Amino acid sequence: MTTLLLDADAIPETSRHQIFTASFVDLNLTQPPKRFFRHGWQSWTLAAWLDPSEPPLPIRAPEFRAKDEDPAYAFHKNHVSAWVGAVELGEDDILLFGALDLSGRIELSGRMLKGFYEDTREGEWLLARGKEDEVFEKYANLLETRFGKTRFDKPPRVWCSWYSLLKWISEPILLKALHGLGDLPFDVFQIDDGWQDESGYWEAGKKFPSGMAAFADKIKATGRTAGIWLSPFMVSPKSQLVKDHPDWLLRDEQGTPVPAGITWGGNPLALDVTHPEVLEWLDGLIRKVVGWGYGYLKLDFLYTGAAVGKRYKDIPREEAYRNAMRVMREAAGDAYILACGAPIVPSLGLCDGIRVGPDVAPFWLNKPLTVWLNNPNDTSTQNAVRTSLHRLWLSPLVHVDPDVMFFRSKYNALKPHENQLLQDLGTITGFKATSDLPGWWKEAEREKAREFLASVPTIQKVKRYQYRIDGREVDFSPGVPIPTSNMDYPVWLARNCGLVKIIRRQVLPALWESMKR
Numbered sequence: 157m158t159t160l161l162l163d164a165d166a167i168p169e170t171s172r173h174q175i176f177t178a179s180f181v182d183l184n185l186t187q188p189p190k191r192f193f194r195h196g197w198q199s200w201t202l203a204a205w206l207d208p209s210e211p212p213l214p215i216r217a218p219e220f221r222a223k224d225e226d227p228a229y230a231f232h233k234n235h236v237s238a239w240v241g242a243v244e245l246g247e248d249d250i251l252l253f254g255a256l257d258l259s260g261r262i263e264l265s266g267r268m269l270k271g272f273y274e275d276t277r278e279g280e281w282l283l284a285r286g287k288e289d290e291v292f293e294k295y296a297n298l299l300e301t302r303f304g305k306t307r308f309d310k311p312p313r314v315w316c317s318w319y320s321l322l323k324w325i326s327e328p329i330l331l332k333a334l335h336g337l338g339d340l341p342f343d344v345f346q347i348d349d350g351w352q353d354e355s356g357y358w359e360a361g362k363k364f365p366s367g368m369a370a371f372a373d374k375i376k377a378t379g380r381t382a383g384i385w386l387s388p389f390m391v392s393p394k395s396q397l398v399k400d401h402p403d404w405l406l407r408d409e410q411g412t413p414v415p416a417g418i419t420w421g422g423n424p425l426a427l428d429v430t431h432p433e434v435l436e437w438l439d440g441l442i443r444k445v446v447g448w449g450y451g452y453l454k455l456d457f458l459y460t461g462a463a464v465g466k467r468y469k470d471i472p473r474e475e476a477y478r479n480a481m482r483v484m485r486e487a488a489g490d491a492y493i494l495a496c497g498a499p500i501v502p503s504l505g506l507c508d509g510i511r512v513g514p515d516v517a518p519f520w521l522n523k524p525l526t527v528w529l530n531n532p533n534d535t536s537t538q539n540a541v542r543t544s545l546h547r548l549w550l551s552p553l554v555h556v557d558p559d560v561m562f563f564r565s566k567y568n569a570l571k572p573h574e575n576q577l578l579q580d581l582g583t584i585t586g587f588k589a590t591s592d593l594p595g596w597w598k599e600a601e602r603e604k605a606r607e608f609l610a611s612v613p614t615i616q617k618v619k620r621y622q623y624r625i626d627g628r629e630v631d632f633s634p635g636v637p638i639p640t641s642n643m644d645y646p647v648w649l650a651r652n653c654g655l656v657k658i659i660r661r662q663v664l665p666a667l668w669e670s671m672k673r
Contacts, residue, residue: 162283164251173284173294175256181271181281183253189243192264193252196543197226197238198459198499199511200533203546204638205244205620206235208264213530213640220525223417223497224514224533228274228464229261237262239501240295241269242288252291256280256298258474258502275472288620292549300553304505308492311509311555311587312343312452313609314383319516319560319591320567323350323420326363327371334378336594340602341609344452344492345375346383355424356391356398358441372449381492383452384445388438388484389461390416390424398425404434406465414465416457426460429480430469438480442487451491455484455507458498474502481506494557500550509555509587513544516559516578519569521639532638537570537578541635544581545621551585558582560589563605566596573634579608580630584615584623 162183191205201224212235215221221230229236240254241262253262253269257279263270273279282298284291315337317325325347334345351368353361360368372382391397391405393413398405406414406426416424427434445453462477469476477499485493485506495507503510515535521527525534532539544558561582562568562575570578582588588609597605616624621632 164245164285172286173282173291175280175282175298177278177280178271179273179276179278181253181269183269183271183283185243185245185251185267185269187245188267189245189251189264191244192235192237193240193242193244193250193546194235194237195240195500195546196533197229199495199497200224200514200543201226201238202532202638203512203543204532204636205546208235208243212236215531215533216529217531219415219418219423220529220531220534221417222415222463223419223459224531232263235264237264238499242291243269248287250286250288250291252282252284252295254282254284254295254298255501256282256302258478259472260501277472289549289617293552296549296552299501299504303501303553305553306508306555308508308555311557311585312381312492313341314344314346314452314560314587314589315342316346316348316383316454316560316589316591317350318348318385319518319562320593320596321348321350321591325350327366330371331374332595333593334375337378338594340606342380344381344383345378346385346452346454347371348385348454349387349420349456351384354392354395355387355421356395358386358445367448368445368450369448376449381451382449383454384448384450385454385456386441386445387424387457387460388441388455389427389429389480390457391427392421393423393425401433404428404431404437406460406463406467408465414463416460416463419457424457424460426463426465428465428468429461430467430471430476432468435480435483439483439487442484446488446491452494453488453491454494454496455498456496458495458503462499462502474499478502478506496557500547504553507554509557510550511559512547512550512556513540513542513558516540516562518562518567520571520574523639527639530640537574538635538639541577541581541632542638544585545632545635548585555587556585557587557589558585560591561608562592563590563601563608564592564596565598565601577630577632577635580623580625581632583608583611583613583625 164185189208192208194206196203214231239260242250242252259274284294375382406428413425416426461480462473493507494509495503496511514533516537517535521536521538540559550556558581561579613626623630
C-alpha cells in the first residue's frame with residue numbers, strides 16, 4: 157500500500173493535471189473550498205455541489221439507505237464521493253480529484269481531500285485543475301480509455317409503461333397504449349415491471365397469456381424495438397428461485413441474506429453475482445429474453461450486485477458487479493442496455509444508457525420522504541433534475557437518461573414551469589422518453605409530444621445551471637437546492653416507512669381503479 161501526501165498547488169502549470177498511482181492520497185487544500193462536488197454511488201444517489209460547512213445527513217430510514225445510498229458510507233462523519241470529487245476554489249477554478257480504477261472514494265475532511273481505494277489496492281488517480289467543464293472532460297476521456305463507452309450514436313426515443321401504469325399492466329392495456337401511439341416517432345416501446353409474477357422467476361405472468369415473445373412481435377410490427385424491464389440481481393424472498401437455490405443469495409458475515417432495500421414489491425434480497433451458477437443463470441436469462449425478440453433491456457436495481465456482503469468468490473464488490481455485467485453484456489449481443497439503479501463507473505462500457513438520477517414523478521417534491529427522512533435520492537422530479545444535471549459530464553461515455561418527461565395534464569401535479577424544466581432536461585440529454593398513456597392526452601398535448609420527439613435543437617451551455625435551447629434561456633437553478641427542515645418528523649415514518657406502505661397498499665390501488673373508470 158502506498159500513501160501520497162500532496163499539495164493542491166503541486167499540479168504543474170504546463171499541463172494543469174497529473175496522473176499518479178497510490179492506495180491512499182492526502183491532498184492538502186491551501187484554502188477552504190467554497191463548494192464540494194459530491195458524486196453519488198449509483199443512479200439514484202445524490203450528485204451535487206454542496207456547502208462544505210454542512211455535515212452529511214444520513215437517510216433516517218434503513219430501508220431507504222439500502223436502496224438509495226451506498227450503505228458502506230451511510231453514516232460517515234464526512235462527505236464521501238464515489239470515484240470523483242471536486243472543490244471550487246474560486247471563479248473558474250475547480251480542482252478535480254478522480255479515481256481511474258474501481259472502488260475509489262474521495263473524502264472531504266476540513267482542508268484535506270482524502271482519496272482511497274476501499275479494497276486498499278493501488279490504483280491510478282487524476283488530479284486536474286482548471287475550468288469546470290475542462291477538468292470533467294479530462295476525467296471522462298480517461299475513463300473511456302479504461303472502461304469504454306456506448307456503442308450507439310444517439311439514444312433511442314422511448315415509451316415506457318411504468319410512470320402511468322406502475323405494475324398494473326396487462327396485454328390488453330399495453331396493446332391499447334401501443335396502438336394509441338399511432339405514428340408518433342418512438343423508437344422503443346418498453347414494458348416495465350409487472351409482466352412477471354415475481355422477481356427471480358422471469359416468465360410471462362398470468363396477465364400476459366400469449367407470452368412475451370408474442371407481445372414482442374406485436375411491438376415490432378409497429379416498426380419499433382421491443383423493450384422489457386428486468387431486475388436480474390435481486391429476488392423476492394418467497395420466490396421459487398430462493399427455495400431452490402438458497403446458496404445463491406448474498407449474505408453478511410453472520411450468514412443472513414443481504415436485503416436489497418424497500419421497493420414497490422416489498423423487501424427483496426440480493427444475489428451473489430460471483431457464484432458460478434448465478435453467472436450461468438444470468439447468461440441464460442438474458443439470452444432467453446433477447447431470444448423472445450427484445451432489443452432494449454432496462455436492467456434495474458443493479459446496485460444489489462455490488463452490495464456489501466460475503467461472496468462465494470472473495471473479490472472486491474465493484475469488481476464482482478462488473479464481471480456480472482460483462483456476462484450480461486455478452487449475452488445481450490446487439491441489444492441496447494439501459495442500466496438503472498446502477499453503480500456509475502463500474503457500468504461504463506457495459507451499458508449503452510444509464511439512469512443518472514432518481515425516478516421522476518408527476519409532482520415536484522415528496523416532502524415527507526425527501527425532507528423528513530433526509531433522502532434527496534427519493535422519487536420526485538426535483539430530486540431527479542438535481543442529480544441528473546450534475547451527471548451531464550458523463551455524456552461522452554454513455555447516454556445519460558434523466559427519466560421520462562410528462563406532456564399530460566391528467567394525473568399531473570407538476571406546475572407548468574416545473575414540467576418545462578423536466579422537458580428541457582430531456583432535450584439537453586437527447587434521451588427522450590415518456591410514459592403518458594395516449595388516451596390521457598389532449599390533442600395539443602399529443603402534438604407537444606410529437607414536436608419534442610422530432611426536434612433537433614441547438615443547445616448551448618451558458619453557466620453551470622443555465623443553457624440556451626434554440627436561443628431560449630433555460631435556468632435549472634430552481635431544481636438545485638436540497639430542501640431541509642428543522643422540524644421533528646414522525647418517528648413511525650422513519651422506523652416503519654409507514655407512508656410508503658400506505659401509498660403502496662391503499663392510495664395507488666385506489667388511484668388505479670379511478671384511472672380504469
